[in-house]
Amino acid sequence: MRYSLAQGGSLLRAQPGYCLVAHHQAILMKPGRSHFLAAILILGLVLPSPFQAEIKTIQRVDDPVVMESRVLTALLKSPLDRLALVARTGEVWAPIPFQIDEKKPDGSYAFTFGPLAGPDPDPTLDANDELVFMVKDTGDRVEDQKWPEAAEAVMEIEVRDPKNGQKGWAYLVRFSGPAPRSQDDYIQVETDPASNYRKIITYEYVMGGPSNVIYPDYMAARELPNGRPGVDVLDRLKMRGEFVLPMGLSIPLIFDEMAKSKDKGLIDGPVRVLLLAEGYLELAKFIKIKGEGYSLISYYVNHMIWPMAMELPMARLLKIENFYGYLDFNQNVFGSCSFSAANPYNKDVVFDGHMSEAEKKLDTETNIDWNAGFGPQGAIIHRLYFDPRPAVSKQLHYFIDDATIQDPPEDFPGVFGAGYHLVFPEELLPQSTVYQYYYFLSRLRPEEVSRILDILDHPVEVRVKARVGP
Ligand SMILES: [Ca+2]
Ligand SMILES: [Ca+2]
Ligand SMILES: [Ca+2]
Ligand SMILES: [Ca+2]
Numbered sequence: 353m354r355y356s357l358a359q360g361g362s363l364l365r366a367q368p369g370y371c372l373v374a375h376h377q378a379i380l381m382k383p384g385r386s387h388f389l390a391a392i393l394i395l396g397l398v399l400p401s402p403f404q405a406e407i408k409t410i411q412r413v414d415d416p417v418v419m420e421s422r423v424l425t426a427l428l429k430s431p432l433d434r435l436a437l438v439a440r441t442g443e444v445w446a447p448i449p450f451q452i453d454e455k456k457p458d459g460s461y462a463f464t465f466g467p468l469a470g471p472d473p474d475p476t477l478d479a480n481d482e483l484v485f486m487v488k489d490t491g492d493r494v495e496d497q498k499w500p501e502a503a504e505a506v507m508e509i510e511v512r513d514p515k516n517g518q519k520g521w522a523y524l525v526r527f528s529g530p531a532p533r534s535q536d537d538y539i540q541v542e543t544d545p546a547s548n549y550r551k552i553i554t555y556e557y558v559m560g561g562p563s564n565v566i567y568p569d570y571m572a573a574r575e576l577p578n579g580r581p582g583v584d585v586l587d588r589l590k591m592r593g594e595f596v597l598p599m600g601l602s603i604p605l606i607f608d609e610m611a612k613s614k615d616k617g618l619i620d621g622p623v624r625v626l627l628l629a630e631g632y633l634e635l636a637k638f639i640k641i642k643g644e645g646y647s648l649i650s651y652y653v654n655h656m657i658w659p660m661a662m663e664l665p666m667a668r669l670l671k672i673e674n675f676y677g678y679l680d681f682n683q684n685v686f687g688s689c690s691f692s693a694a695n696p697y698n699k700d701v702v703f704d705g706h707m708s709e710a711e712k713k714l715d716t717e718t719n720i721d722w723n724a725g726f727g728p729q730g731a732i733i734h735r736l737y738f739d740p741r742p743a744v745s746k747q748l749h750y751f752i753d754d755a756t757i758q759d760p761p762e763d764f765p766g767v768f769g770a771g772y773h774l775v776f777p778e779e780l781l782p783q784s785t786v787y788q789y790y791y792f793l794s795r796l797r798p799e800e801v802s803r804i805l806d807i808l809d810h811p812v813e814v815r816v817k818a819r820v821g822p
Contacts, residue, residue, distance in 0.1 A: 405495035408441070410513050410520040413488040415807050416623065416652050417511060419814055421452070422479035426505045426821035427526055429476045436531035437483070438500055439491030439522050445500045447532040448489035448522060451621030455480040461626055463617030468628060483524065484623045486538070486653070487511050487812055490520030502528045505821025512813045515806065526821070537622045538653045552625060554653040555579065557730070557792035563615060566631065566647070567608040569763060573730025574794045585685040585729050587764040593675030605672065607633075609761050616646065625651040655791040667780040676750050678771025679732070682764040688727025689798075690770040692749040694718035697726070697798035703768045705755035716748050716773065723749055724801055725770055731796035733804045735789040736772055743784030746775035
């Protein structure tokens with residue numbers, strides 16, 4: 353078996369005038385919408401003229417925008433150090449955090465660190481380079497021509513919430529000299545080569561794990577309002593089941609332990625971190641299957657997107673049974689509740705080391721595409737998609753809260769876990785990709801969960817328009 357690269361597609365089409373661009377990498381990667389093309393919506397709106405001033409109304413704070421540069425027509429071929437993303441609130445212009453992640457002609461990222469680091473042969477803004485920013489940083493719409501001083505060319509980027517029509521605007525501007533930069537850096541990577549350990553640090557969470565394996569083993573939300581990192585609540589991510597061979601022989605599949613990884617490339621910008629890791633699977637001491645596999649993980653201020661492409665050369669001969677993928681927490685999680693698409697929030701479904709009656713009665717028969725945890729320590733939402741969908745038969749809510757269970761390898765005895773029970777088809781697909789989304793927030797009440805679900809289910813729409821320049 354090998355797991356390999358699954359890069360989000362890059363998929364948008366430009367159209368003269370106002371067009372909706374495919375905007376959000378996450379939705380591009382959400383399977384089930386006839387792959388990627390369904391995310392491309394061309395509205396073909398007629399441009400209102402003259403431009404009307406509008407005050408920012410959009411209220412979404414959790415969504416990033418990821419868009420290809422090909423629609424930023426007035427700015428193509430601009431030197432990157434002359435470009436800034438700016439927003440105006442009232443009369444005041446300010447640079448906002450953004451990054452342009454360059455891609456090479458073959459579609460791979462031009463990583464800035466790691467063995468595969470190397471520049472995009474076109475150092476200017478070109479069609480496949482990606483612009484990334486947060487919806488929350490948008491401002492008002494500009495109707496006058498009072499652009500920032502030294503602006504040479506301006507693209508307007510309008511972000512719209514499809515649920516309520518609320519909008520916000522940002523402007524990508526080319527300056528005649530060095531462009532202004534926001535001082536905010538929302539996300540950082542800290543790697544300690546001596547201990548082989550990596551941390552991702554944002555204003556919502558701190559997450560960590562050994563850099564030669566795939567599982568995180570440290571998770572702390574920020575404490576509010578002081579912003580200090582809270583306690584680590586995570587033992588480790590577990591992905592475990594059994595391979596059943598033709599003779600009925602069963603091999604433990606401890607994927608979190610068996611999958612090894614090596615960093616290949618990294619981009620650490622102010623809004624997101626991209627990490628390309630090469631992986632292989634050591635099934636057992638004598639069964640070592642090394643693939644040329646890669647996994648491209650993206651981290652944002654409040655989430656992580658982790659696509660993993662699976663290849664099973666002997667799929668027809670194998671079965672996977674009793675497979676569970678879940679976060680096994682430690683005792684610091686006590687007091688937090690677990691709920692999901694099938695199981696509404698219930699205060700009696702709470703981590704305390706014992707299975708309550710309510711916990712034993714959870715709905716573990718209904719397919720779900722999200723489950724969540726919430727407590728004074730912070731909130732987590734975990735979404736899961738297989739592409740193609742028949743790669744998995746059922747994905748069910750899994751919850752276990754038992755201090756007496758030993759489930760090595762692990763750092764903390766006891767299993768305090770929430771995630772998915774995955775039922776695979778009798779005949780495994782030889783190729784599939786699983787997309788995992790983990791959202792981490794300092795604070796999220798159960799009734800606010802749609803704030804996070806909307807990122808994928810009702811993605812923001814983005815329209816662009818040249819306001820100044822060719
Ligand atoms: Ca490029
Ligand atoms: Ca470029
Ligand atoms: Ca309990
Ligand atoms: Ca444990």
